[in-house]
Amino acid sequence: MTASVSAQHLGKKFLVARSDGPRSAYGYRTLRDDLTRLATAPWRLLSGKRDKKPAFQDFWALDDVNFEINRGEVVGIIGRNGAGKSTLLKILSRITKPTNGQVLLRGRVGSLLEVGTGFHPELTGRENIYLNGAILGMRRGEIQRKFDQIVEFAEIGPFLDTPVKRYSSGMYVRLAFAVAGHLEPEILIVDEVLAVGDMAFQRKCLGRMREVGTQGSTILFVRHTTPAVESLCTRPLLLDKGKVVHDGGVRELISEYHRRVLETQGETETDLEKIDGPQRIRKVFRSCSLLDEQGQPTNFLSLGSQFHLRVGLRSTTNFDFPTITIGIDDNLGQRVLTLQTPLSQPLIEQLRGGAVVECKVPQFPLAPGDYWVKLGLYVIPDEVDAIERVFRFTVAEAEVFGTGRGFHAGLCIAPSAWTFQETNVPTS
Amino acid sequence: MEALTEKSEKTLVHDEQRTLDEPPLTILQPARGWQLINVRELWQFRDLLYFLTWRDVKIRYKQTALGAAWALLQPALMMVVFTVFFGRLAEVDSGGIDYPLFVYAGLLPWSFFATAIANGGNSVVGSERLITKIYFPRLAIPFAAVGAAIVDFCVAFSLLIMLMFVNGVVPTWGFLMVPVIFLFILLAAVGMGTLLAAFNVAYRDFRYVIPFMIQLWMFATPSIYMDLEKLPDEKFNSGLVQTLLALNPMTELIAAFRDAVLGHAIPWDMLAYAAPMCLVIFLVGCFYYRKVEDTFADVI
Numbered sequence: 001m002t003a004s005v006s007a008q009h010l011g012k013k014f015l016v017a018r019s020d021g022p023r024s025a026y027g028y029r030t031l032r033d034d035l036t037r038l039a040t041a042p043w044r045l046l047s048g049k050r051d052k053k054p055a056f057q058d059f060w061a062l063d064d065v066n067f068e069i070n071r072g073e074v075v076g077i078i079g080r081n082g083a084g085k086s087t088l089l090k091i092l093s094r095i096t097k098p099t100n101g102q103v104l105l106r107g108r109v110g111s112l113l114e115v116g117t118g119f120h121p122e123l124t125g126r127e128n129i130y131l132n133g134a135i136l137g138m139r140r141g142e143i144q145r146k147f148d149q150i151v152e153f154a155e156i157g158p159f160l161d162t163p164v165k166r167y168s169s170g171m172y173v174r175l176a177f178a179v180a181g182h183l184e185p186e187i188l189i190v191d192e193v194l195a196v197g198d199m200a201f202q203r204k205c206l207g208r209m210r211e212v213g214t215q216g217s218t219i220l221f222v223r224h225t226t227p228a229v230e231s232l233c234t235r236p237l238l239l240d241k242g243k244v245v246h247d248g249g250v251r252e253l254i255s256e257y258h259r260r261v262l263e264t265q266g267e268t269e270t271d272l273e274k275i276d277g278p279q280r281i282r283k284v285f286r287s288c289s290l291l292d293e294q295g296q297p298t299n300f301l302s303l304g305s306q307f308h309l310r311v312g313l314r315s316t317t318n319f320d321f322p323t324i325t326i327g328i329d330d331n332l333g334q335r336v337l338t339l340q341t342p343l344s345q346p347l348i349e350q351l352r353g354g355a356v357v358e359c360k361v362p363q364f365p366l367a368p369g370d371y372w373v374k375l376g377l378y379v380i381p382d383e384v385d386a387i388e389r390v391f392r393f394t395v396a397e398a399e400v401f402g403t404g405r406g407f408h409a410g411l412c413i414a415p416s417a418w419t420f421q422e423t424n425v426p427t428s
Numbered sequence: 429m430e431a432l433t434e435k436s437e438k439t440l441v442h443d444e445q446r447t448l449d450e451p452p453l454t455i456l457q458p459a460r461g462w463q464l465i466n467v468r469e470l471w472q473f474r475d476l477l478y479f480l481t482w483r484d485v486k487i488r489y490k491q492t493a494l495g496a497a498w499a500l501l502q503p504a505l506m507m508v509v510f511t512v513f514f515g516r517l518a519e520v521d522s523g524g525i526d527y528p529l530f531v532y533a534g535l536l537p538w539s540f541f542a543t544a545i546a547n548g549g550n551s552v553v554g555s556e557r558l559i560t561k562i563y564f565p566r567l568a569i570p571f572a573a574v575g576a577a578i579v580d581f582c583v584a585f586s587l588l589i590m591l592m593f594v595n596g597v598v599p600t601w602g603f604l605m606v607p608v609i610f611l612f613i614l615l616a617a618v619g620m621g622t623l624l625a626a627f628n629v630a631y632r633d634f635r636y637v638i639p640f641m642i643q644l645w646m647f648a649t650p651s652i653y654m655d656l657e658k659l660p661d662e663k664f665n666s667g668l669v670q671t672l673l674a675l676n677p678m679t680e681l682i683a684a685f686r687d688a689v690l691g692h693a694i695p696w697d698m699l700a701y702a703a704p705m706c707l708v709i710f711l712v713g714c715f716y717y718r719k720v721e722d723t724f725a726d727v728i
Contacts, residue, residue: 095725097456099458106452113562123483131480
């Protein structure tokens with residue numbers, strides 16, 4: 001059987017304006033700039049003065065990407081920001097052309113990179129159904145045939161002849177998805193459109209997509225978070241730095257995804273010497289890093305796994321019985337956890353030269369999300385050194401208690417013991 | 429399964445190259461530079477073209493008090509202005525025809541041309557969202573913008589009929605040439621519109637260049653407001669001015685349009701020159717557009 005989608009040595013190059021290049025101010029080409037360059041060209045040639053640096057730099061958003069997708073497969077494309085997912089979707093949906101390689105598509109392609117593309121706020125719901133349908137590639141007859149279904153699916157009946165600019169955002173999204181959901185192409189390409197609308201409608205959309213999937217269409221979609229990928233796709237494709245790094249099983253993918261997504265998010269070992277701040281009375285903190293189970297620096301922590309922070313200290317003056325504080329703030333700057341060296345049993349009796357302090361929390365309780373580390377060193381009651389926002393790390397979703405279930409809701413987790421005792425209900 | 433076979437059969441009717449086992453194959457490859465106008469694909473997307481035109485027409489006069497009457501009012505007011513300044517004050521020779529009718533017969537095709545290239549030129553930049561989010565033949569955008577100008581032209585044409593009636597001008601066989609002459613104006617408008625649209629993507633400066641260019645072009649098209657025969661020979665038929673004016677096919681087309689409408693002899697020699705020129709503009713515009721359209725999504 002021939003593949004429904006086949007990408008061969010696919011590459012896409014972008015020119016990125018150099019931050020120090022001659023056109024850095026705008027990044028746009030303007031007629032004025034080009035005319036100026038043209039006019040000054042002879043002078044530049046004569047004076048032998050060329051642009052020292054080219055204005056643009058090559059950036060490969062996709063680099064030698066190969067994959068084959070068979071008919072009926074539901075493939076989820078995932079990867080962190082800048083991995084090349086959107087570029088890949090744009091090439092597959094023919095919005096932009098590849099720089100290298102080729103893609104073979106067998107069947108009618110429908111792409112949904114955004115809900116409501118081409119919706120015009122001044123037009124009514126009815127008019128937008130026709131316009132949007134035509135933009136998505138439906139024929140007029142086809143739209144007419146499906147018109148009632150679309151209206152019913154979108155649940156906008158009474159507002160059909162109201163301009164969509166008067167719609168609530170929920171109605172707008174429902175209408176937009178309803179049109180797109182009735183496209184019925186052989187290859188459907190979807191980008192994050194499910195991230196909109198209320199929960200009930202999202203579920204309805206997922207159901208609709210499954211329906212399309214069982215009709216024998218090939219579906220490709222992009223998500224930034226894993227849960228929907230898991231529940232919907234038969235095969236995930238993980239992109240990183242423009243390359244396919246994982247293609248296959250869902251389970252292995254999730255850990256691979258988290259590792260890739262998070263390890264490169266920022267520097268894992270932070271050099272603290274360069275950081276200045278009003279609270280840095282003495283620069284004692286020298287380094288700080290979060291370590292994984294193998295003792296390698298990381299920015300990523302699976303939910304409920306061990307939190308292991310290593311802090312390097314150096315001092316030329318003496319401090320007696322210093323206290324070390326590790327504060328953990330959430331993305332909004334709210335303190336969610338404070339870890340402190342015991343005051344009764346000082347960790348370090350006297351700090352004269354250097355020291356390495358390690359702190360471990362066996363089952364880290366904070367919910368999936370991004371957190372910031374704050375460090376503080378005190379010789380009670382005086383502050384010696386403190387740094388806000390030393391670095392950021394991410395707690396990623398994982399099965400915690402071996403039940404196969406992931407994180408549900410809340411700010412933290414805790415192991416819990418439950419008892420169940422049957423009581424006799426008196427029969428009366 | 430039943431639904432599936434039914435679907436495939438339906439597509440079979442649309443597309444002869446398809447068989448049940450082999451759905452249409454699309455190959456996406458790096459841009460190749462110059463390419464032909466894909467007429468077949470445009471035909472497949474004819475409904476899109478229709479709905480985009482229809483949208484432009486609908487949107488244009490939404491939330492205006494006078495609505496579609498503006499399509500009539502704009503050339504009508506222009507006619508009044510021209511009649512006052514050229515007809516009365518400058519006493520431009522209109523070859524014995526009532527000046528309002530004379531100038532309206534010239535303004536009508538010119539307004540179409542000017543609106544079409546202005547709309548076409550700004551159409552692609554204005555459709556950024558569409559271009560970066562979905563595929564369709566890119567030519568549909570400027571084509572639809574020009575299409576909306578055709579609708580305005582048709583509305584404004586009714587006023588011409590009325591003016592003819594008032595002046596007692598009876599259409600002759602030459603009137604049948606009106607659609608043909610209009611077709612050439614249309615070709616030139618589409619060519620200029622697509623060309624400007626493509627330039628506008630790369631250089632936003634064209635947003636400011638276009639209105640100025642249209643104004644200049646109007647003055648370089650004397651047939652809009654005066655009888656070409658009455659142009660002083662020694663000025664018109666000499667050197668640079670003549671060459672410049674001759675390069676502009678609109679001069680001949682508008683004169684020919686008016687002659688066809690008013691029942692004068694059709695200036696075949698003029699048409700013989702202007703028609704191929706329009707074709708050249710059309711082809712240059714479309715081909716250049718096709719050459720650069722692949723980069724629109726990346727550049728816009």
